[in-house]
Amino acid sequence: MKTIDDLASGYSDEPGYFDFAKWGPISTAVAEEQRSLVEVQARARFGSEIALTEQSGRVGRAISSLVGFAPDHVVFQPNTSEGLTHTLFGLTGQVLMSPRDYPSMPVAATRSAEALRVLEPVWMDLDHDVVTPAVVQRHLTDAVTAVAVSLVDYRTGYLVDLEGIRQVIGDRLLIVDAIQGFGVVDAPYAVADVVASGGQKWVRAGWGTGFLALSDRALSALTPVFSGVAGSDLALGGWYHDRQPTLPGAAAFQVTNPDPIAQARLATALEDIAEVGVAAVSRAVAERASRVIDLADEFAVPVVSPRDVSERAGIVVLEPALDQMTTLTAALINHGVTATVRDTTVRLSVHVSTGDESFEMLRGAFTSFGTTVFY
Template sequence: MTTIDELISGYTDEPGYFDFAKWGPISRPVVEEERALVDVQARARFGSEVALTEQAGRVRRAVSAVVGFPADQVVFQPDTSSGLVHTLFGLTGQVLMSPRDYPSGPVAATRAAAAMRVLEPVWMDLDHDVVTPAVVQRHLTDRVTAVAVSLVDYRTGYLVDLEGIRQVIGDRLLIVDAIQGFGVVDAPYGVADVIASGGQKWVRAGWGTGFLALSERASATLTPVFSGVAGTELRLGGSYHETLPTLPGAAAFQITNSDPIAQARFSTALEGIASVGVAAISREIADRASRLIDIADEFALPVVSPRDEAERAGIVVLEPSPEQMTTLTAALLNHGVTATVRDTTVRLSVHLSTDDDSFDLLRGALTSFGTTVYY
């Protein structure tokens, strides 16, 4: 069992980093695991291949421990988008989704609709720019076979009500792009049929890491369109001119053998999270996000992301007046505060390693901003 302080001690990012919603600096244990396996791969000592090949099973078990899906219903993916492409190209009927979600889902849906001609995206008209059970219910018809949502909206930081959405959609497939909450949101993943996520953000495992988890209903419903060598019941040395059967369950949704070192990085990060517990991590993230909101209020910067802990995760979005945007951006830059700036908003995101030094840098930036703003 790892304590939360021990988990925090493994992070080495420098103060001022408030951009975990973009990507999370990897931890020291992840770095050490990668170095160890790179050395194994470089030396190719007799029998060393076992240490590499065993990572596929390890990563399935690590994901299973966090999301609660059986390990045999989990398959490693190099990123969230790959998992969503597998899902939406394999879906038939109408899929209800938000046109404002991160483009991984909408792009996969429109590409699948154009190429396969068996899927039709249905776009929700949102209330207050967020997806709620009421919005979903208003758009449901008998032709809708699946609903796709983001666990946390990348623009607004809004945490979707998965249980409420499950209640209104009945036995339709519930597809969840979990990337902006996976690892820091204690979500009821058991109500979902498909979960896709990457490990480069809140899990802090680096790029090239992710997974796709399927319920039994999803496994029976989805067609593994992009099932390659690794997803096929294949015996090397034969003839391959005939259609080969796919592997059962989630294993069918893969193309080729994955990078074992990426799998090891992902496993190491997830094992640390599971040892502490997502619920404990979520409480710490909530406290830091609340502190961030308090500082924004102190400097009269409008917070346009949710304030209610039940509706937010680790993202806080500020929207200064248009004439203040350049000044605020410059103040953050000059004080070494890393954030995501888009059009009219500044997105700040916190993690366990967001400490007093980081908040001091942010306060210094906002103090500088405040002294140059005239009302």
């Protein structure tokens, strides 16, 4: 079994990278898997297609092992947004959600409401800008059929309490956009009905990778509106003017045949994580996030993201005084620190490969910042 150090040694990202919440540099194993299958695809030797077609089953098993849903209840998606679009266009009734979540979910909900007129988004008023069980409970009515949340808020780094939300919503559908926590949060996905995520961030499988996982309740409630050729139970060579039946299970929620090399990248990344264990990855990421918080405190850089380990994952958000934002941003750039800067905040995000050299670079940036700021 691999250790955290083994997993970390499989990444080759340069020191100073603190932007895994935006995208994660792919691992050496993922890059090698891609190269080998590109070679197969380029040469097209007799029988080589098998190496490509078998990736569908492989990635399904890999997703299943981390989410805990049966393989026939998960399906590969090219990104989180497509999985959420499948979900929200297939849903009927009122869906309760935050207007501050990453746009993938709110946009899909409003597009569905406008196009099909069978879904109605209900927007939460947030306490302290985060979604909690108490906030959800306050907005529940008999008309609400589903609740949609982000596992980790992309702006604040807040880790939602899935089990608490499940307790207050009863048997309503619980839809989870897991992109900002999947792979680094040991989340109780079993309480959810829909889990959608991509592999380009914390999983580090690159763009074009993701999945949709559906419970029995979700499969019964959702209509596969965008079920295309890959999601249909049809025989090629026939007539297609009649309605084509969809495949059973989550497989119905596909449009066309996926990229097998993208499937292989995601499978490779998930297999490596599974070998170490998400819980171990979560602990390592939490320790590194704590180091960022400690450094920020040392140099009096305000931290506005959660400090409690139970309420955060790999994201730390800084919010200096408005007139100090440019100075802090320049210090990070000058010391080679990659981060996400938005309006009044700086978002730093860590992974198991964030090592001592990266923290020394961050210390250097904070030192420069501190020497140019006068109180």
